[in-house]
Amino acid sequence: MSDQRIAIIGGGAWGTALAQVAARDGQPALLWAREPEVVASINERHENALFLPGRELDPAIRATGDLADIADCGTWLVVTPAQHMRSVLEAAPPSKAPMVLCSKGIEERSGELLHQVAREVRPGAPIAVLSGPTFAHEVAAGLPTAVTLAVADEQLGEELRSRIARPTFRIYVSDDVAGAEVGGAVKNVLAIACGVVEGRGLGQNARAAMIGRGFAEMTRFGEAFGAKRETLAGLSGLGDLVLTCSSTSSRNFSLGVGLGQGRSAAELLEDRRTVAEGAFTAPVLARLARERGIDMPIVAAVEQLLSGAAVASVLEDLLSRPPRAEGI
Numbered sequence: 001m002s003d004q005r006i007a008i009i010g011g012g013a014w015g016t017a018l019a020q021v022a023a024r025d026g027q028p029a030l031l032w033a034r035e036p037e038v039v040a041s042i043n044e045r046h047e048n049a050l051f052l053p054g055r056e057l058d059p060a061i062r063a064t065g066d067l068a069d070i071a072d073c074g075t076w077l078v079v080t081p082a083q084h085m086r087s088v089l090e091a092a093p094p095s096k097a098p099m100v101l102c103s104k105g106i107e108e109r110s111g112e113l114l115h116q117v118a119r120e121v122r123p124g125a126p127i128a129v130l131s132g133p134t135f136a137h138e139v140a141a142g143l144p145t146a147v148t149l150a151v152a153d154e155q156l157g158e159e160l161r162s163r164i165a166r167p168t169f170r171i172y173v174s175d176d177v178a179g180a181e182v183g184g185a186v187k188n189v190l191a192i193a194c195g196v197v198e199g200r201g202l203g204q205n206a207r208a209a210m211i212g213r214g215f216a217e218m219t220r221f222g223e224a225f226g227a228k229r230e231t232l233a234g235l236s237g238l239g240d241l242v243l244t245c246s247s248t249s250s251r252n253f254s255l256g257v258g259l260g261q262g263r264s265a266a267e268l269l270e271d272r273r274t275v276a277e278g279a280f281t282a283p284v285l286a287r288l289a290r291e292r293g294i295d296m297p298i299v300a301a302v303e304q305l306l307s308g309a310a311v312a313s314v315l316e317d318l319l320s321r322p323p324r325a326e327g328i
Contacts, residue, residue, distance in 0.1 A: 003074055004075075005029065005030055005075075006029050006030070006073060006074070006075045006076075006077060007030045007031075007070035008022065008077045009032050009088060010080045010102075011033025011038040011042075011048065011063065012079065012136075013140075014079050015031060015079035016042075016051060017136040017139040017140040018079060018102060020058055020061065020142075021169050022077070023058035025166065026060055027060060029058075030063075030064060031061055031063045031064070032065070032070055033063055033064075035050060039065045042057060042062075043062060051274065055140045055141065067088075067091055067092050070092065070093065071093035071094070073095075073097060074097055075097055075100065075163055075164075076098070078099055078118070079102045081105075081275045082104065082105025082106070082107065082114060082277055083280055085101075085107070086121055089118060089122055096124060099118055099122065099125050099126070099127050100129070100164070101114050101118060103277070104181075104184030104185055104187075105185050105188065105280060106288075107284075108280050108281075111287065113178065113182070113225070114129075115127050115177050115181060126151070126153065126156055127151070128150060128156065128177075129149070129150040130148070131148050131150070131183060132148050132235040132240055133235060133239045133244075135250075146235055146239075147236070148174050148231070148235045149171045149172070149173050150176055150177045150236070151174075151175065151177065152177060158173065174236075176227060178225050178226050179222055179226075179227030179232055179236070180236040182225055182227050182232065182237075183218060183227075183232055183237030183240060185281050186217070186218040186222070186285065187214075187244055189278045189282045190210070190241060190244075190245060190302075191244035191256065191278060192256035193214065194210050194245035194253060194256060195250075195258075196256040196257070196305065196311065197210055198257050199257040199258065199259060199261040200260040200315070207246075210298065211242065213298060215238055217294075217295070218241065220294050220295065220296070221285070221288075221289060224294055251275070252279075254276075255276045256302075259305050259311060260311060265279065265305070265306045279306055282306055283306070283307075286300050297318060
């Protein structure tokens with residue numbers, strides 16, 4: 001018999017912040033982390049010193065390094081890096097608990113959205129997607145945040161909202177799972193492009209233009225995958241895009257700044273403890289766009305930069321594209 005504890009699968013900054021949300025009213029939360037030092041730090045000092053240093057965590061959060069411990073939890077928040085989600089879910093114990101996917105990306109090897117991956121691995125489990133403009137350190141501090149919870153079953157969506165939402169963590173329920181996922185995945189790639197603009201010192205006008213035209217690319221891609229325009233224009237699409245394209249707190253934006261300053265992608269990604277998902281998403285996103293005939297020049301430019309192309313040459317190609325009408 002499952003209980004009402006929330007399990008958080010993934011001990012990075014975002015997983016830790018979600019554990020803080022889950023435990024905010026004194027409810028026990030169980031966080032699984034791969035790193036033994038994270039488990040020890042949370043259990044012994046109520047702090048994730050590796051990924052969220054300096055933030056005191058609710059003592060109702062307990063950490064474990066054994067996936068078997070989450071078997072009886074009533075809700076799973078899956079916060080693993082996108083490229084590792086399949087293997088972690090394959091290793092997790094049998095359960096009929098609803099899985100809320102909180103990572104953002106597209107699986108590189110299959111080209112599948114994460115809810116498609118989860119459905120393959122766990123065909124009997126109810127699946128939802130949680131996405132929106134969220135910096136982990138702000139969520140962990142209890143600052144006001146609003147997100148989208150996308151799930152096909154409206155009743156399940158309301159049940160999950162009642163379990164997860166808090167006064168400062170506001171949840172809007174949607175039935176557009178694909179839209180919520182596309183927004184979260186594409187915005188990471190566009191944030192790299194905006195970081196390049198910042199790193200090159202091209203100005204605020206250029207960054208605003210990049211956000212606007214990037215949103216057009218997100219919309220074209222999303223509609224090809226069945227997403228609704230209103231979802232892409234909401235929290236999990238445009239809202240998240242604006243946040244991650246405007247702050248060095250975004251790992252993807254910071255990666256782009258480094259690329260714009262002339263550093264190589266290999267150098268920038270070599271020692272990162274945290275994952276810039278856009279670096280993995282860009283190649284598969286560009287490939288899917290080419291296969292489906294979707295015009296995504298900014299995404300293609302990011303793919304080239306991550307492959308080692310010169311920034312000046314890539315920017316020149318973008319700026320020399322023939323003018324066109326502004327419609328999406």
